[in-house]
Amino acid sequence: MPTYVYRCSETCDDFTEQHSMSSIPDESTCPECGHGARRVIGAPALGAGNSAAVRLQDATRSTADSPQVVSSVPGRRRRPTPVSANPLHRRLPRP
Numbered sequence: 001m002p003t004y005v006y007r008c009s010e011t012c013d014d015f016t017e018q019h020s021m022s023s024i025p026d027e028s029t030c031p032e033c034g035h036g037a038r039r040v041i042g043a044p045a046l047g048a049g050n051s052a053a054v055r056l057q058d059a060t061r062s063t064a065d066s067p068q069v070v071s072s073v074p075g076r077r078r079r080p081t082p083v084s085a086n087p088l089h090r091r092l093p094r095p
Contacts (some may be wrong), residue, residue, distance in 0.1 A: 005042030010035050016042070 003016050008030040015037070017028055030037045 006030075006037040008035055008037040012037075014040070014042075027039045029076065030032050055095070 001013065002021055003018050005014055005016050006028045007014050010030065012032040012035075014029050015031060019025065024039070026039050028037050028039070029035075031039050
């Protein structure tokens, strides 16, 4: 169920309530003082959980925000050119 944030008309702190999306009240009663409280826009709770999929999304998101930086270009290893043992190949032109 979605969580909604309400702000009291007095000086109380904001509070949250869960309601189904089909019945979202615009006003609620403050649990501290009992006055009316209006619904306000709150921050979305994205990525809440501790599953493997959420951890993977968090790791992917962190690499997009702050990628790893290398200090130098990695060296390139050359493969040794295969040498043929056939004596007829020795007469071929070399690149």
